[in-house]
Amino acid sequence: MMLLNWRTGCINMPDLEAGINPIIGPRDALQNGGTGMRFQWCRLNQTLNGIAIAFEGQVYAYQNACPHRDTELDWQPGEVFDETGLYLVCATHGAMFEPKTGVCISGPCRGSHLLAVTVAVESRQIILLDDIRKNPDTSPEK
Numbered sequence: 001m002m003l004l005n006w007r008t009g010c011i012n013m014p015d016l017e018a019g020i021n022p023i024i025g026p027r028d029a030l031q032n033g034g035t036g037m038r039f040q041w042c043r044l045n046q047t048l049n050g051i052a053i054a055f056e057g058q059v060y061a062y063q064n065a066c067p068h069r070d071t072e073l074d075w076q077p078g079e080v081f082d083e084t085g086l087y088l089v090c091a092t093h094g095a096m097f098e099p100k101t102g103v104c105i106s107g108p109c110r111g112s113h114l115l116a117v118t119v120a121v122e123s124r125q126i127i128l129l130d131d132i133r134k135n136p137d138t139s140p141e142k
């Protein structure tokens with residue numbers, strides 16, 4: 001399995017404050033239902049882990065934290081899809097999530113959901129648009 005991207009530091013908050021949206025990685029590195037792209041960013045001085053995935057031609061990103069026990073989803077770095085490539089799976093207890101919505105459809109956290117991270121694709125790059133100041137509902141403190 002190929003590790004696509006693993007940022008080891010926070011995406012630069014001064015860039016966010018200056019209105020510059022950080023690049024997570026190249027869009028072409030993601031394949032539908034394939035290995036996800038891990039990244040980290042800072043929110044309220046807290047380093048958060050995220051994962052970007054591709055599904056049915058679209059890119060989605062979530063905080064890489066299972067709503068059951070807050071563990072990372074992947075069983076190997078970036079490996080979050082099940083063998084069918086249709087669902088995201090938590091490696092700890094096997095909860096399954098819809099890739100488009102992050103909603104848990106089976107497992108101990110059924111009915112809850114992953115926290116979405118706002119991203120966009122510009123010039124073939126995945127861009128982080130998440131900003132706690134504009135998106136307080138995704139705060140991990142809630």
Ligand code: FES
Nearest residue numbers: 066068090093095
């Ligand atoms: S930690 Fe994910 S299902 Fe339990």
